[in-house]
Amino acid sequence: MAWKMNDTEPIYLQLIEKIQMDIVSGRYKPGDKLPSVRDLAVDAAVNPNTMQKALSELERSGLVFSQRTSGRFITDDSVMITNVRQDLAMEEIRLFFTRMHQLGYSENETLVLLQNTLKEDV
Amino acid sequence: MESILQCRGLTKKYGNLVALHDINLDLPAGQIIGLLGPNGSGKTTLIKLITGLLTPNEGSILIDGFAPGADSKKLISYLPERTYLSDWMRVSDVIAYFEDFYDDFREDRAYDMLNRLQINSSARLKTLSKGTKEKVQLILVMSRQARLYILDEPIGGVDPAARDYIMNTILTNYDPGATVLISTHLISDIESILDYVIFLQYGQITLADGADDIRMKHGKSIDTLFREVFRC
Numbered sequence: 001m002a003w004k005m006n007d008t009e010p011i012y013l014q015l016i017e018k019i020q021m022d023i024v025s026g027r028y029k030p031g032d033k034l035p036s037v038r039d040l041a042v043d044a045a046v047n048p049n050t051m052q053k054a055l056s057e058l059e060r061s062g063l064v065f066s067q068r069t070s071g072r073f074i075t076d077d078s079v080m081i082t083n084v085r086q087d088l089a090m091e092e093i094r095l096f097f098t099r100m101h102q103l104g105y106s107e108n109e110t111l112v113l114l115q116n117t118l119k120e121d122v
Numbered sequence: 123m124e125s126i127l128q129c130r131g132l133t134k135k136y137g138n139l140v141a142l143h144d145i146n147l148d149l150p151a152g153q154i155i156g157l158l159g160p161n162g163s164g165k166t167t168l169i170k171l172i173t174g175l176l177t178p179n180e181g182s183i184l185i186d187g188f189a190p191g192a193d194s195k196k197l198i199s200y201l202p203e204r205t206y207l208s209d210w211m212r213v214s215d216v217i218a219y220f221e222d223f224y225d226d227f228r229e230d231r232a233y234d235m236l237n238r239l240q241i242n243s244s245a246r247l248k249t250l251s252k253g254t255k256e257k258v259q260l261i262l263v264m265s266r267q268a269r270l271y272i273l274d275e276p277i278g279g280v281d282p283a284a285r286d287y288i289m290n291t292i293l294t295n296y297d298p299g300a301t302v303l304i305s306t307h308l309i310s311d312i313e314s315i316l317d318y319v320i321f322l323q324y325g326q327i328t329l330a331d332g333a334d335d336i337r338m339k340h341g342k343s344i345d346t347l348f349r350e351v352f353r354c
Contacts, residue, residue, distance in 0.1 A: 007343035010334035011314055042293050045286070047154050047315045050334065 003044040011046055015054035018044075023063060023074055024085040031076040034064065126151045126270050126301045127172065132181035134167050134325075141167040142325040145181070149301055151269075154292075154315055156333070156344070157305040159322030160352045165305040166203060168322070169274050172303075173200050186269055196225070199268035201259060203275045209248035213241065213258055220262050232265040235291060239284070253280040260288060264295045271302045277311060285311055310345040319344055321351060 005014050022028050034040070037055060041048040055072060058064040062080060066072045075081065100110040125148045132145035142164045149155055159165050170176040172183060174190030185194040207216055213236065220227045236243055239257055247255060256279045263271065273292075277285045285308075293315060296302050306312060319336055321329035328351070329336075333344060340347050 005314060007346060008337065008341050010337045012334055038294075038298075042290060045289060045293070045314055047317050047333075048293070048298065049153060049317050050314075053334075 003046075012050050012054045012057065015044060015046065015051060016057055019054065019058060020063065020084060020088065023081060024088060028074045030074055030078055030081060032074045033070075034072040034074065036071065124151045125149060126186055127303075128182075128184040129168075129172075130182045132168075132171065132183065133179050134164075134171060134176060135179050140325055142171070142178075145325075145327060147320070147327065147330070149270075149303065150318070151301055152299050153317035154296075154302045154304065155318045155320065156309070156312060156316040157303055157320050157322065158307075158309060158344070158348055160307075163322040164325040165322055166274055167325075169200075169272055169303070169305060173198060173272060197269040199263045199266040199271045201263040201271075201273040201276055205255060205259060207247055207255075207259070210246060212246050213243040213250075216247070216258070216262065217243070220265070224266055226267040228265050228267060231295065232261055235261045235265070235295075239287065253284065256280055257284065257288070260291065264291055267297060267300075269300050271296060271300060273302065273304045275306055276304060277306065277308055282311075289315055309348050310343070313344045316344070321348070323352065 003015075003018055005011060019028075028034070034055075035043070037051050038048055040055075041051040044051065055064060059066060059072070062077070063075055063084060064072055065075060097107065097110060100113075105113065127147065127149040129145050129147040132142055132147075133140070134142040145168065157165050157168070167176065171178055172185065172190065174194060183190055186197055188194040188197070211219070217229060217232050220232070221229050233243065236258075239261075241250075241254060241258060241261075247258070250258065256276070260273070260276055263273065271292075276292075277288055280288060289312065292302060292304075304312060304316075313333065316333040319329070319331060319333050320327060331339075336344055336347065342350075
């Protein structure tokens with residue numbers, strides 16, 4: 001099944017995010033071999049060149065590395081993976097605060113609301 | 123980058139009507155290219171010029187260095203907008219016909235795809251639905267190992283589920299060095315597999331850019347941009 005994509009962002013960026021997510025969430029383990037570009041492209045229903053571009057970017061960031069003959073692998077540097085995970089978390093939080101700000105909540109009000117919601121759910 | 127198709131100053135008129143005006147185009151090898159434009163914008167005319175079915179009034183076309191003719195036709199696998207196969211033929215007859223006609227035709231590929239789409243190869247074409255006939259033709263075209271695939275409205279008549287399969291067929295069957303030129307109105311269905319996009323309007327190219335570059339620059343999908351540019 002094709003990967004879910006939004007309309008506005010370049011596709012290669014969305015592919016990068018999706019693969020990052022798969023690494024951070026543990027769907028791919030550190031040191032795992034990635035499927036071939038072609039298989040990934042078919043899986044995502046995107047152009048192989050676009051998938052290639054996304055993987056090259058991931059390689060540049062170090063999250064993925066390629067071995068000349070045997071393909072691409074997820075980094076086994078778990079610190080790096082943890083850092084990426086934290087970056088993604090920070091992004092989500094900032095986005096959340098921006099949205100709350102648009103709704104007219106100050107940071108403190110947002111925090112109180114957060115705590116109340118947590119209490120209710122428990 | 124190596125280019126598979128070169129058009130220089132291409133103009134085609136039908137009587138007084140200018141169908142294409144001064145088209146200059148270079149298609150890079152190894153990419154999937156969307157040829158997009160509203161009805162009557164010149165998409166099929168351009169395709170027919172490339173395939174040698176029409177001759178231009180002015181300008182030149184080179185396909186991998188060859189002018190349209192016997193040499194270029196060996197390199198191009200073409201899916202026309204209308205069917206040209208005889209109704210009385212069985213699917214297996216058509217496959218034998220293609221096998222006989224084209225050196226680069228891969229019979230095993232064709233049967234493999236037929237099986238996956240559960241199309242009975244002993245059925246006569248006239249007994250097939252419109253959509254199934256379209257699938258058979260696409261299978262024939264994608265079973266050649268061509269340098270340039272030209273698909274004129276390849277998914278118009280098939281249901282959305284089969285559309286996914288067909289996109290998949292295109293993705294898995296074109297050789298990495300080959301170029302695929304797809305003309306269609308169904309942009310949202312194909313936009314994720316496009317490398318490069320050409321907008322055609324009133325016989326002229328109004329936009330030619332990388333698919334992701336367009337998304338980046340305009341902050342919207344190609345489908346949305348198309349609807350804005352060609353708003354009626």
